[in-house]
Amino acid sequence: MQLNIALSVALLATIPAEAYKYPEVQFANSNTYIEAFVKIPVKNFFSSGGIQSVRWLLQDSEFPRIGFMVDWVRLNFGKPGTTCVLEVPPQKGAEPFYDQRNGITNPNETSFFTLSDYTPLHFLRIGGLPANLTDAAIALLDILSHHEAYQELRDLRTPGALASSGPPFKTDGEANEMPLMHALFSGFVVPLPGLRDVSTDFYQAKCQEIIDDFARADLSESYEAGYIGIRKTLATAAAALVAAPARGYYGGFPRQELSRTESVYDTSKPEDVVAAFQDFLQRLVYDSLLDEVFAKSGATEKLEEHDLLVQAAHEYMLVILASFLHYILIITPEGQTMLAMVKQANALVPYTAIRSTLRIGNAATMINGMMRILLTKMTFNSVTSFLGITNSSDAGWNLLQTIIWTVVNWDTNTLKQRAAEIEKSSDSPSRAQRELLKSYVEKDRLEHEKCRARSEAKAEPLVVTILDEYGGKPLSGEQMPLALDYLSIQVSLQDRKKITAILCSRQPDLLTQAVRECVAAYDPVIRALHKAVDLSGTVSDFQAFLDDLLAFAPSGKNAVTASVGDFVRILRKHQSSCHRFIHQVCKNGPELSSWYKEYAGSSAAQFRADEQKENATSSPAPVGGAGKLTAALETAVLQLPEKERGQVLEECDAYASYHAHLSSTCNADMIFEAEHEPAPKKLRRTFTSPSKAETSEPSPTRPTPGPGIFLRTWQAYLNATPITPSQPGGPVRFGGDAEVITAGRVPRSGAAKDAPAKAAEDKEALDAPKCARTVELLGGRFKEILREAAKGHPARNDE
Known part of the structure; x- marks a missing residue:
C-alpha cells in the first residue's frame, strides 16, 4: 500500500537486548x-x-x-x-x-x-518510551497534574497571585501562572446557574481582594505548628478534588463499550458496583442518560424505581461519599477538631427562625427575611440605622460573622491555658526565650521563610533556629518539647486573630457585600426553588442529618471510633430526603431543572475524548493516553537526555504499578453492609462541649480508610508536608509520620487519640512513589503545555 499520509510504526525487537544498541x-x-x-x-x-x-x-x-x-x-x-x-x-x-x-x-x-x-x-x-505508551502518558498526566494542582493552590499564599491567573479575576497581563485551576474554574464554576450572572466586580473587588488579604496575612505553616492543621487538611483535600477532574478534563474519558448488554447489576458484588459506575459515566458523557435521569426523577422520588444501572452507580457514589466523610472526620489528625467546630457552629444556627421564614409565601419577603437573619449587624448603630436616625455602617458583626468567630476561636481559651501551664513549668523556656518565640510570630513573611528554610536545611528544630537567629540562649533537652509547644500555640493564636480580622472586622466588610451580591445573582434560582420545593422541610431534613453525623464524633475516654460502614448507614438513612428534594425540583420546577440539566450536559461534554468518539473499544484499559496532551507530553519526555528520560520512565512505571494496585484494592473494598443493616436511631440533639458529647454506638472497627483512589491522593499530599524536627540533628518530620499524626493543638485521649495512630499503621498510603525527579524535570514544561492547551491546541516542541 502506497503511503501518502502520516504514518507511525513501532516494533519491539524479538532479539536479545544486547545485540545492538541503536534501533x-x-x-x-x-x-x-x-x-x-x-x-x-x-x-x-x-x-x-x-x-x-x-x-x-x-x-x-x-x-x-x-x-x-x-x-x-x-x-x-x-x-x-x-x-x-x-x-x-x-x-x-x-x-x-x-x-x-x-x-x-x-x-x-x-x-x-x-x-x-x-x-x-x-x-x-x-x-525511551515504554512499550505501552498509553500507560506512560496516563501516569505522567497523573503525576504532573497532582503536583500542579497543589502547587497552584499553594501559590495563593502569595499576594497578587490571582493577578497572574486570568478572567474573571483582574490580571496584570503576565503569563497565566495557574493554567490548571483557571481552566477548571472557567469551565465548571463560572457557568454555574446563578453564579454566571454575578458581575465582574464580585470576582475582582470582593473575592480577589479577600483572597489577597489572606495572602498578605501570612498565616502559619504546618512546619511551624508541628502538626497537620485544619487549613492544611482542607487545602490538600481541595487540591485532590481539583486534580481528579483535571485528569479527566485533559485526558478525556475514553469511549468504550458498556460492561454488559443488559442493565443488570448486583449491588452486593464490588465488581458490579464498579462496573455500573463506569457504565454510568459512559452513558452520561456519550449518551442520553442525563435526560433519562432528570425525567425519571421528576416522575418518582424512589430510588428503586430507577434503572438498575442508576441504582448501582448510586451505591458507588454513596460509599465513596461515606469514605470521604469518614476520612476527613475520623482518619485525619484534626478530624475531631473539625467535628467539635461544626458542633459549635450548629448550636448557633437559629433553625426555628429559618424554618418560619422559609414558610413565607411571598418569595421576595422570604429572601429579605433570610438576609436579615444572616446579615443584620447587631450593634447600636444598626438599630438606629434601621430606624433611620443614623447612616448605615459596616461596624459590628452579623450572625454569619458571629458563627465564623465562634468556630475559629472555639479552643482559644484552651490554648491560652496550655500556654500558661508551659510558662509555669519548671522545664519551661526562660522568659527571654519565650519573648523571642512570640516576637517571631509578629515578624514579616521574609523572616518566616528565612527561618523555615534554614531550619529545614540544617534539620534542626525551628525553635533552635529562631533563638540562634535572634540572639537567644540555647535550649536544654528538657526545654525543647515545651518550646515547640509554646511556638505552636503562639502561631495558632496569631492565625485566629488574622482570620477573624479579615472575615469579621474588616472595613469595608467585603464578606457581607459578597454574600449580598451572590444572593442577588441567585434570585431567579431561589425564587424557582421557593416555588418548587418545601424549603422549610428541607432545612429540617438537613438538621436531622447533621445531628446524626455529629453524634458519630468519638469523644470521651471510652468512646468507640466510627467505621466507614457507620457513615454508609447514616447516608442510607437520609438519602430519601435528598431524593425527595431532587424529585420536587424536577417535577415542580421545570425551568430550574432545565438550567441545571443544561449545565450538567455541557460539563459532561468537556470530558469527551474527541478522537475516540467513533472508535469505541471493549477493552477495559483506557485508550488515548493523556488525551489532547499525549503528544506534547511524549515529546517533552523524549527531549530529555537519556539518563533523565530513564529516571522519568522508571517513576512512571512505579506510579502505574501503584495505581493499578490501588484500583484493585479499592474495588475489593467497595461493598459495605451488603445486608443493608438499618441506620442507627435518631439521636437527641445536644449542645454540650466536645468532652461531654453524646455519641451513637458505632461499630468498633479499626479505622482504616474506605475505598477511593482520591483518598490516597489526598493522603499523599498530607504525607509530603514537612514538619519541624523535634530534636537537634533532625530529621525533618513529615505529615505521614506517626509522631505527627498523633500530634495536634488539642490533647487527645482514648479512642480519639488512638484512631489516627491506628490509621498510621496502614502503610498503603505511605508507599506511594514520590516521583520527585519527574516533577523536577517536567513540572515547568507541564505548566507551559497547559497554557498552550488553553489557547486551543496542545503545546509542541518541533524537533
Missing part, C-alpha cells in the same frame, strides 16, 4: 527471483532527527534494488521496552496530526509497510 531500519525488496534486505542503524537520526528520504538512507548501501522501489520496511530495536516512531509527513516539513500517530500496542508482532524510495522519513521519536 535499525530494515528495508526489503523482493520479486519472483530474489529477496534481499538491508539494516541501517539510525544513531544519527536519534541525535539530529530531521526528514530524510528512503533514497538517501539507501544510497550508500549494497541493497539490490529495482528502480529504488521498497516492498517493505521494518523497525528493529536493541532494548526491550524501547520504541521508535517512524513518521511520514503528508508534505515535507509538515507536522502530522495526532490521530495520524500510533504508539506500539502489540510488541510481539511485526509491522510492515510499503514505501516509495522518495518517501520522506522523519524520525521524531526514537527510544
Whole structure:
C-alpha cells in the first residue's frame, strides 16, 4: 500500500537486548527471483532527527534494488521496552496530526509497510518510551497534574497571585501562572446557574481582594505548628478534588463499550458496583442518560424505581461519599477538631427562625427575611440605622460573622491555658526565650521563610533556629518539647486573630457585600426553588442529618471510633430526603431543572475524548493516553537526555504499578453492609462541649480508610508536608509520620487519640512513589503545555 499520509510504526525487537544498541531500519525488496534486505542503524537520526528520504538512507548501501522501489520496511530495536516512531509527513516539513500517530500496542508482532524510495522519513521519536505508551502518558498526566494542582493552590499564599491567573479575576497581563485551576474554574464554576450572572466586580473587588488579604496575612505553616492543621487538611483535600477532574478534563474519558448488554447489576458484588459506575459515566458523557435521569426523577422520588444501572452507580457514589466523610472526620489528625467546630457552629444556627421564614409565601419577603437573619449587624448603630436616625455602617458583626468567630476561636481559651501551664513549668523556656518565640510570630513573611528554610536545611528544630537567629540562649533537652509547644500555640493564636480580622472586622466588610451580591445573582434560582420545593422541610431534613453525623464524633475516654460502614448507614438513612428534594425540583420546577440539566450536559461534554468518539473499544484499559496532551507530553519526555528520560520512565512505571494496585484494592473494598443493616436511631440533639458529647454506638472497627483512589491522593499530599524536627540533628518530620499524626493543638485521649495512630499503621498510603525527579524535570514544561492547551491546541516542541 502506497503511503501518502502520516504514518507511525513501532516494533519491539524479538532479539536479545544486547545485540545492538541503536534501533535499525530494515528495508526489503523482493520479486519472483530474489529477496534481499538491508539494516541501517539510525544513531544519527536519534541525535539530529530531521526528514530524510528512503533514497538517501539507501544510497550508500549494497541493497539490490529495482528502480529504488521498497516492498517493505521494518523497525528493529536493541532494548526491550524501547520504541521508535517512524513518521511520514503528508508534505515535507509538515507536522502530522495526532490521530495520524500510533504508539506500539502489540510488541510481539511485526509491522510492515510499503514505501516509495522518495518517501520522506522523519524520525521524531526514537527510544525511551515504554512499550505501552498509553500507560506512560496516563501516569505522567497523573503525576504532573497532582503536583500542579497543589502547587497552584499553594501559590495563593502569595499576594497578587490571582493577578497572574486570568478572567474573571483582574490580571496584570503576565503569563497565566495557574493554567490548571483557571481552566477548571472557567469551565465548571463560572457557568454555574446563578453564579454566571454575578458581575465582574464580585470576582475582582470582593473575592480577589479577600483572597489577597489572606495572602498578605501570612498565616502559619504546618512546619511551624508541628502538626497537620485544619487549613492544611482542607487545602490538600481541595487540591485532590481539583486534580481528579483535571485528569479527566485533559485526558478525556475514553469511549468504550458498556460492561454488559443488559442493565443488570448486583449491588452486593464490588465488581458490579464498579462496573455500573463506569457504565454510568459512559452513558452520561456519550449518551442520553442525563435526560433519562432528570425525567425519571421528576416522575418518582424512589430510588428503586430507577434503572438498575442508576441504582448501582448510586451505591458507588454513596460509599465513596461515606469514605470521604469518614476520612476527613475520623482518619485525619484534626478530624475531631473539625467535628467539635461544626458542633459549635450548629448550636448557633437559629433553625426555628429559618424554618418560619422559609414558610413565607411571598418569595421576595422570604429572601429579605433570610438576609436579615444572616446579615443584620447587631450593634447600636444598626438599630438606629434601621430606624433611620443614623447612616448605615459596616461596624459590628452579623450572625454569619458571629458563627465564623465562634468556630475559629472555639479552643482559644484552651490554648491560652496550655500556654500558661508551659510558662509555669519548671522545664519551661526562660522568659527571654519565650519573648523571642512570640516576637517571631509578629515578624514579616521574609523572616518566616528565612527561618523555615534554614531550619529545614540544617534539620534542626525551628525553635533552635529562631533563638540562634535572634540572639537567644540555647535550649536544654528538657526545654525543647515545651518550646515547640509554646511556638505552636503562639502561631495558632496569631492565625485566629488574622482570620477573624479579615472575615469579621474588616472595613469595608467585603464578606457581607459578597454574600449580598451572590444572593442577588441567585434570585431567579431561589425564587424557582421557593416555588418548587418545601424549603422549610428541607432545612429540617438537613438538621436531622447533621445531628446524626455529629453524634458519630468519638469523644470521651471510652468512646468507640466510627467505621466507614457507620457513615454508609447514616447516608442510607437520609438519602430519601435528598431524593425527595431532587424529585420536587424536577417535577415542580421545570425551568430550574432545565438550567441545571443544561449545565450538567455541557460539563459532561468537556470530558469527551474527541478522537475516540467513533472508535469505541471493549477493552477495559483506557485508550488515548493523556488525551489532547499525549503528544506534547511524549515529546517533552523524549527531549530529555537519556539518563533523565530513564529516571522519568522508571517513576512512571512505579506510579502505574501503584495505581493499578490501588484500583484493585479499592474495588475489593467497595461493598459495605451488603445486608443493608438499618441506620442507627435518631439521636437527641445536644449542645454540650466536645468532652461531654453524646455519641451513637458505632461499630468498633479499626479505622482504616474506605475505598477511593482520591483518598490516597489526598493522603499523599498530607504525607509530603514537612514538619519541624523535634530534636537537634533532625530529621525533618513529615505529615505521614506517626509522631505527627498523633500530634495536634488539642490533647487527645482514648479512642480519639488512638484512631489516627491506628490509621498510621496502614502503610498503603505511605508507599506511594514520590516521583520527585519527574516533577523536577517536567513540572515547568507541564505548566507551559497547559497554557498552550488553553489557547486551543496542545503545546509542541518541533524537533
